[in-house]
Every structure is written in structure tokens, then in C-alpha cells.
Amino acid sequence: ETGVTQTPRHLVMGMTNKKSLKCEQHLGHNAMYWYKQSAKKPLELMFVYNFKEQTENNSVPSRFSPECPNSSHLFLHLHTLQPEDSALYLCASSQTTGDSPLHFGNGTRLTVT
Amino acid sequence: RKEVEQDPGPFNVPEGATVAFNCTYSNSASQSFFWYRQDCRKEPKLLMSVYSSGNEDGRFTAQLNRASQYISLLIRDSKLSDSATYLCVVTSSDAGKSTFGDGTTLTVKP
Numbered sequence: 001e002t003g004v005t006q007t008p009r010h011l012v013m014g015m016t017n018k019k020s021l022k023c024e025q026h027l028g029h030n031a032m033y034w035y036k037q038s039a040k041k042p043l044e045l046m047f048v049y050n051f052k053e054q055t056e057n058n059s060v061p062s063r064f065s066p067e068c069p070n071s072s073h074l075f076l077h078l079h080t081l082q083p084e085d086s087a088l089y090l091c092a093s094s095q096t097t098g099d100s101p102l103h104f105g106n107g108t109r110l111t112v113t
Numbered sequence: 114r115k116e117v118e119q120d121p122g123p124f125n126v127p128e129g130a131t132v133a134f135n136c137t138y139s140n141s142a143s144q145s146f147f148w149y150r151q152d153c154r155k156e157p158k159l160l161m162s163v164y165s166s167g168n169e170d171g172r173f174t175a176q177l178n179r180a181s182q183y184i185s186l187l188i189r190d191s192k193l194s195d196s197a198t199y200l201c202v203v204t205s206s207d208a209g210k211s212t213f214g215d216g217t218t219l220t221v222k223p
Binding site: 042043045048056088090094097098099100101102103104105106107109 | 144145147154155156157158159162200202204205206210211213214215216
């Protein structure tokens with residue numbers, strides 16, 4: 001496989017559920033990101049990891065918990081979400097933070113019921 | 114003021130038209146600039162990087178004006194398949210991240 005792969009593609013969960021989103025990149029990049037895109041809204045940066053260390057938490061509620069076990073894998077653990085958290089969650093990677101272009105996965109479309 | 118601002122659009126143009134998008138940024142320490150394309154309900158995809166000397170890729174031309182802090186994207190001979198949202202992206206080492214514009218929607222009609 002090449003590029004950035006996200007699973008699952010679609011997820012429907014209740015407000016009391018716990019689920020995780022997974023992202024894997026095969027590009028040899030050192031930085032990974034989580035973005036949120038709500039309907040007809042711009043991309044919102046959530047978290048940044050550089051060499052497995054979290055370098056940015058963009059005031060994200062604690063019901064979203066990221067995990068980066070190594071430079072190739074990134075998870076987003078979800079618990080007690082709200083309906084307004086329904087959105088497209090996009091993972092991206094780049095060679096480094098700051099000046100490298102981002103490569104996005106195809107996203108997980110999340111619906112919270 | 115937003116860090117990255119784009120023409121709000123939407124742009125509706127006929128096939129074969131030439132269309133230009135502008136994007137301004139506020140952080141003078143910005144160092145890398147990109148245009149991305151996002152199709153409906155899909156992920157953004159890198160269209161092209163923007164270099165100080167300007168660069169061209171087929172029908173697409175990108176320009177950077179550091180003094181005025183804006184970048185532009187010119188699309189010549191528009192195709193139906195060019196219909197998408199175009200995102201301006203600015204990165205800076207001091208912020209250590211990329212900042213996306215809100216996007217400009219282009220619809221090319223037959």
C-alpha cells in the first residue's frame with residue numbers, strides 16, 4: 001500500500017460509545033496530523049505529531065484523544081461524543097512540520113447519533 | 114483578521130474560460146505556499162506548490178508576491194473536471210503548521 005490510509009471510511013456511533021479512528025502512512029514522513037471538516041466549513045487542525053511527539057493540541061475537547069505509537073501510525077480515540085462532532089475526520093502526513101506539503105488520507109465520515 | 118483569506122466565490126465559468134483565484138496571508142514569516150484541490154466529500158489533494166519565481170503546470174499557473182503577501186492560481190482553458198474547491202495553504206516554520214484558507218468553489222459549466 002502507498003500513501004495515507006484511514007479506517008474506517010464511515011462510522012456511526014452513539015454518544016455513549018467508544019471508538020477509534022486509525023491512520024497509517026507509507027510515505028516515510030515524520031509528521032502526522034488530525035483535521036476535522038464539518039459540513040460546508042473549512043478544515044480545522046486538531047492535533048500535530050512530529051517524530052511521535054505531540055506538538056500541537058488546538059484546544060480540542062478531551063473526548064478526542066490522539067495516540068501516535070510510531071511515525072507511521074496515528075489513532076484518534078473517541079468517547080462520549082456529541083452530535084455536533086459529526087464531521088469528516090482527515091488524517092495527513094508530511095515530511096516535516098512547517099514547510100512540507102500535506103498528504104491526506106481519504107477520511108472517516110463520522111456520524112454521532 | 115484570518116491568517117489566510119481567499120476569494121469567497123463561488124466562481125461559475127463556461128468551459129474554456131480563464132479563471133483566477135487570489136489568496137492573502139498575514140504572517141510575514143510564512144515560507145511555503147501551496148494550492149490544494151478538494152472535490153465534494155473527498156480529501157484535499159495537492160495541486161501545486163507555489164514558488165517565488167512563479168510556476169506553471171500545464172493549464173495551471175501559480176504566482177507568489179511576498180511584498181504584498183498574496184498568492185494566486187490561474188486556470189486556463191477550464192474543463193468540466195476542474196470543478197472543485199481550491200484551497201490556499203500557507204506554512205511557516207515558526208508556527209510549525211499549515212494554515213488553510215476557507216476555499217474557493219469553482220464550477221465549470223458546459
